[in-house]
Amino acid sequence: MSTIQVIDRSVSLLDAISQYEAPVSLKILSADTALHPSTAFRILGALMEAGFVEKDSAGHYMLGKKLVRLASKVRRGVDLREQALDVMEALRDAIGETVNLTVREGDEVIYIERVTPNRMMRVEQVIGSRAPLHVTAVGKLMLAELGDDFIHAYAGRTGLKAYTVHTVSTEPDLLNLVHQVQAQGFAYDNEEAEEGVGCIGVLIYDNSKNVVAGLSISAPIERRKEEWVKLVRAAGNKISERLGA
Amino acid sequence: MSTIQVIDRSVSLLDAISQYEAPVSLKILSADTALHPSTAFRILGALMEAGFVEKDSAGHYMLGKKLVRLASKVRRGVDLREQALDVMEALRDAIGETVNLTVREGDEVIYIERVTPNRMMRVEQVIGSRAPLHVTAVGKLMLAELGDDFIHAYAGRTGLKAYTVHTVSTEPDLLNLVHQVQAQGFAYDNEEAEEGVGCIGVLIYDNSKNVVAGLSISAPIERRKEEWVKLVRAAGNKISERLGA
DNA sequence: AATCAATGTTTCATAATGTGAAATTTAGGT
DNA sequence: ACCTAAATTTCACATTATGAAACATTGATT
Structure with missing residues (x-):
């Protein structure tokens, strides 16, 4: 070493x-x-x-x-960012909320691209900022992929710190939730990272079925619509397809 | 050293x-x-x-x-970016084109923030990318502030490389142009950096009248309007005021 | 499949490089 | 103007990074 x-x-x-x-x-x-x-x-x-x-x-x-x-020269996956940008913009235009692209690094999710709507009130994540896996929609999906052993170790390492009263901060609850989101193929974040902010997240895969990134939308919780789920999923699938999935 | x-x-x-x-x-x-x-x-x-x-x-x-x-943690001036963002967004909304915030580093201008319109065809500068002073609107204004001696040295160092047929690449021409833009308080870029792209740039000052940044809009040359000049100037002044100018 | 060439990786003796204690300068506070 | 604390410079020393050479791995060619 x-x-x-x-x-x-x-x-x-x-x-x-x-x-x-x-x-x-x-x-x-x-x-x-x-x-x-x-x-x-x-x-x-x-x-x-x-x-x-x-x-x-x-x-x-x-x-x-x-x-x-x-x-600015950091390569983001297999030109992930390049492939994702216009899909993200289309999604933003369809729903009028912030769209984020994230990758995992260790126990955190890191925001590598973001497109914002042109509205007064909106949710904004700074590019390059991070968030723990268990408080984000995409993070929970990634935890699911990593398996129960990883989740157990993760829980031990991090203590599942709560960011709001809604954060799922016990290991059994997290396990249940993680299994559920994996089964349904997408995840919500119900004000778990920040009060008032709701997300919908899906995973993005490359040609060999590896998870390479996550796509999510963030909106004030009261504006979030059920029907956005299928839009987000469609956008995620489109990006995955472009990467050869 | x-x-x-x-x-x-x-x-x-x-x-x-x-x-x-x-x-x-x-x-x-x-x-x-x-x-x-x-x-x-x-x-x-x-x-x-x-x-x-x-x-x-x-x-x-x-x-x-x-x-x-x-x-993502780099401080950009006196929270320049924070102060500028909503003004930049308002400007973008008013004219419907890309708005850039730049600072000088050595012989180059570096893009530190950008807000984009929601249009199909638009000009996009990557955050963190650079451009030589003599081919950008803001760069020419900065050259003016730096004085004729600097310009002479700059011309010698860089050779005033031409990026398009419109690039001003002789020292006398550049001097004239630079003096002119300083007098009028704003600058155009007439396809000097890239074919088809036109800009309008102004400077931003801090509380002690130092130049801290530049604000510019970039648009396909044929869409650019004369009347935008006063909007860009107003936006630049607004940001300068906030910084205590 | 076997050979070979080219690139990547490890080892290790050597001295050049970075180290930190102490001395000196600078800046801020009263 | 003084004093104190922080910043900066100096320098003798040994720890650290160095690079030549040995070794391993990869992948191309027959």
């Missing part, structure tokens, strides 16, 4: 910076990462040269624009 | 990967970066642990999702 000290430390520093909303001082960063101040300073200097980190006028550190540039 | 060898090399590798559309082999990466294969291999291994790089099934390297996650 190869690892390079400076790179590990660089990542710790970047993670530490990303923890804070506002630019952070060297003092805090070296404390958070348990690095000697002069070491942290030196590495941060190199990361600045690289554009990964910037300093504001007060000398506090923040993440640099180079990250945005590189991130 | 502090720099750390491994970090420099890591960045070279990431840049090299980002150069390619498809996943790349170790051979190519070590050749492109002039690194010994075993060294490149070791560094790429560490970058994989960090999530900055991933390997596809064929063992080829591509950029990792961690970059997307970190990039």
